[in-house]
Amino acid sequence: MNARERMLGRLRAAAPSSVTIDDVARVDERIDRHYDSRRAALRCATLSTQALADSMQAALSASHAEVFRATERAWPALIAQRLAGANVKRVLLDTSRAEGAALQQALPSAIAARTYDQPIEDWKAELFDTIDAGFTVARSGIASTGTLIVAPDARSPRTMSLVPPLHIALVYADSLHVDLHAAMRAEHWQAGMPTNLVMISGPSKTSDIQQTLAYGAHGPRELWVVIVEHQAGTLRGEQA
Secondary structure (H helix, E strand, C coil): CCHHHHHHHHHHHHCCCCCCHHHHHHHHHHHHHHHHHHHHHHCCCCCCHHHHHHHHHHHHHHCCCEEEEEECCCHHHHHHHHHHHCCCCEEECCCCCHHHHHHHHHCCCCCEEECCCCCHHHHHHHHHHHCCEEEEECCEEECCCCEEEECCCCCCCCHHHHCCCEEEEEEEHHHEECCHHHHHHHCCHHHCCCCCCEEECCCCEECCCCCCCEECCCCCCEEEEEEEECCCCCCCCCCC
8 A cells, every 4th residue: 555545545444434414413403503603703794894894894904905995886987997097008807897898988098907708828918918907897796805805807807906906806895704614504505615715814925035025926015905885775786
């Protein structure tokens, strides 16, 4: 037996002979009780949307992200203005989503919108050399750690949040959760995980080289996060 076979043999020998659905349910219940009691002790079991947004903003800011708070109607113009001020020339976004279409409509003529509509092999040079920013919509967020939960798809792949030097992410305040366990339970992750689920807690950073913290080594140097807060009389994704 080689080393791999010996290791797998030990794991198989240590594994329970059989695991039933009831066994799994009991473990899930123990995990739920643990996190519910932890939140009760910290008095954060039922934080308001406002409190979750405040916590999200504080945690993201501590991780060197730039955070904006805006309503459904106001955020496209706000981000378009900031992009123009940052001298951004080309933005990668998904115009099939209401949010991407809204941002495209708000962009000044000096900023071009680009969609991810072809295989990366066909436009790799253009993507890496000319795209200044990528815009994505987060599925939800974890307020305690300032973490965005992003579920990439064909029109908004992981590349959009990884390659451009500036990543702009939009997250709705009413999609924020207290912690990871709350997010998993509320969104029913156990019913089926997506192929690729990405968690982002700030711009790309590393200290591998001489323990010196550097930004942008493995992804965007900058992260802008727009926390969209509900405005009476509007629906999510509704445009002015």
